[in-house]
Structures are given as structure tokens and as C-alpha cells.
Amino acid sequence: xxxxxxxxxxxxxxxxxxxxxxxxxxxxxxxxxxxxxxxxxxxxxxxxxxxxxxxxxxxxxxxxxxxxxxxxxxxxxxxxxxxxxxxxxxxxxxxxxxxxxxxxxxxxxxxxxxxxxxxxxxxxxxxxxxxxxxxxxxxxxxxxxxxxxxxxxxxxxxxxxxxxxxxxxxxxxxxxxxxxxxxxxxxxxxxxxxxxxxxxxxxxxxxxxxxxxxxxxxxxxxxxxxxxxxxxxxxxxxxxxxxxxxx
Numbered sequence: 001x002x003x004x005x006x007x008x009x010x011x012x013x014x015x016x017x018x019x020x021x022x023x024x025x026x027x028x029x030x031x032x033x034x035x036x037x038x039x040x041x042x043x044x045x046x047x048x049x050x051x052x053x054x055x056x057x058x059x060x061x062x063x064x065x066x067x068x069x070x071x072x073x074x075x076x077x078x079x080x081x082x083x084x085x086x087x088x089x090x091x092x093x094x095x096x097x098x099x100x101x102x103x104x105x106x107x108x109x110x111x112x113x114x115x116x117x118x119x120x121x122x123x124x125x126x127x128x129x130x131x132x133x134x135x136x137x138x139x140x141x142x143x144x145x146x147x148x149x150x151x152x153x154x155x156x157x158x159x160x161x162x163x164x165x166x167x168x169x170x171x172x173x174x175x176x177x178x179x180x181x182x183x184x185x186x187x188x189x190x191x192x193x194x195x196x197x198x199x200x201x202x203x204x205x206x207x208x209x210x211x212x213x214x215x216x217x218x219x220x221x222x223x224x225x226x227x228x229x230x231x232x233x234x235x236x237x238x239x240x241x242x243x244x245x246x247x
């Protein structure tokens with residue numbers, strides 16, 4: 001009793017979702033970003049676009065153990081807590097969680113069987129997860145599109161890390177959560193100076209432009225214009241004449 005067959009995701013372009021989790025995005029959360037209101041609207045838009053355009057999503061899941069030191073900020077995204085979870089709108093089906101251990105093996109169907117791959121992030125940099133590093137380094141996508149939380153550190157480090165691996169990187173500037181507006185602005189200018197493309201959520205999710213329409217072609221014989229003819233019509237007319245002659 002099969003339903004409609006799921007269309008496999010295309011990996012030409014890939015979205016990389018950095019740490020869109022409750023401890024950063026809920027009102028009054030322990031590490032709430034300062035641009036939460038505008039950020040949430042754009043996050044909803046990008047995840048909706050990913051679903052409709054069949055673009056795969058790679059997500060970083062910030063994860064801390066209860067016994068860890070705070071490292072200069074309150075302990076957040078603690079394993080198993082509500083704050084560590086992702087909002088429902090940021091979850092796609094089917095999805096898989098890849099743990100951060102010291103092995104490099106990945107499921108053989110990780111690209112063909114899932115729309116969303118979540119990599120657990122236990123270090124400051126998601127590339128500190130050996131599996132994430134291996135996967136992103138070997139992935140031959142035409143464009144890596146980054147957004148999420150937080151611009152000052154996680155997104156900056158990942159963008160530069162991918163750039164050093166000779167990847168084409170795009171950052172959706174108005175869909176990156178931050179805590180310091182001046183520092184976030186400085187990071188975006190630094191990334192642009194490195195050759196990383198900056199876009200907005202509107203630009204990313206805009207429908208592609210229609211293909212150009214061929215202009216009618218003039219047929220000139222001994223300096224006289226005989227008629228105007230559209231290239232497509234010439235091709236179809238020629239094909240019709242050939243079929244008539246063959247019959």
C-alpha cells in the first residue's frame with residue numbers, strides 16, 4: 001500500500017543550519033540571540049523553501065553534558081533538555097542524527113535515504129566532529145549555504161573552514177543569529193572580504209527568473225526582408241516538412 005514515492009533530494013546546493021535550538025531562539029532563553037524576532041521569520045521561510053525546493057539540510061546540534069564547564073557563558077543546550085531541542089519547523093523528514101565520536105564511518109544511505117542530516121556538535125567548531133569534517137570535505141556540492149546561530153563564532157568558523165577546503169560558500173546574512181550587532185557586522189564584512197557570497201533570505205528563496213524569450217529573426221534575401229520568423233517556429237516547421245516528405 002505505497003503512497004506517493006518520495007523524490008530524492010538534489011545535493012547540488014546544500015543548506016547548513018547552525019544550531020537553531022530552543023536555548024538560542026525561545027523568548028527569555030538562557031542564550032537568547034539579540035535579533036530573535038527578525039531571525040525567526042527568516043528561519044521559517046528558509047526551512048519552508050528547503051521543503052518545497054527539495055534542498056537537503058545539514059544541521060549542527062549544539063550539545064553539552066551537565067558536568068561541563070561553561071567556557072565563559074552559561075551552560076546551555078544540555079543533553080536531553082528542552083533547550084537543546086530544535087523547533088519543530090526546523091525538522092525535516094526523514095532525518096538522521098550522527099553522533100560525535102572518534103570514528104569516521106557513516107551510514108551508506110546517508111545521502112540517498114534522508115532529507116536532513118544532524119551532526120552533534122560538542123566542540124566550538126562543527127568540523128571538530130570527525131564525521132562532519134569527513135562528510136563536508138568530501139561532499140561535492142556546487143554551493144554550501146550557511147545560516148542559523150551564532151554568526152560571531154559558529155557560522156564564521158564553519159564558513160572559513162569550508163572556504164579553506166575549496167568550497168563555494170554563501171552566508172544568508174539576515175538569517176544568522178547574533179548577540180552583538182557591531183561584532184556581527186564586522187564578521188559579515190570579513191567574510192565578504194574573503195570572497196564569501198552574502199545574500200538575504202528574500203534573495204535565496206526568490207523563484208528563478210523565467211528563461212529568456214528568443215527574438216523573431218529576419219530573413220533577408222538580396223537586401224529585401226522576406227518575413228519575420230521565430231526560431232522555434234522555424235525548427236518545428238522544418239520538422240513538419242521533413243516528416244511530410246518522408247511520408
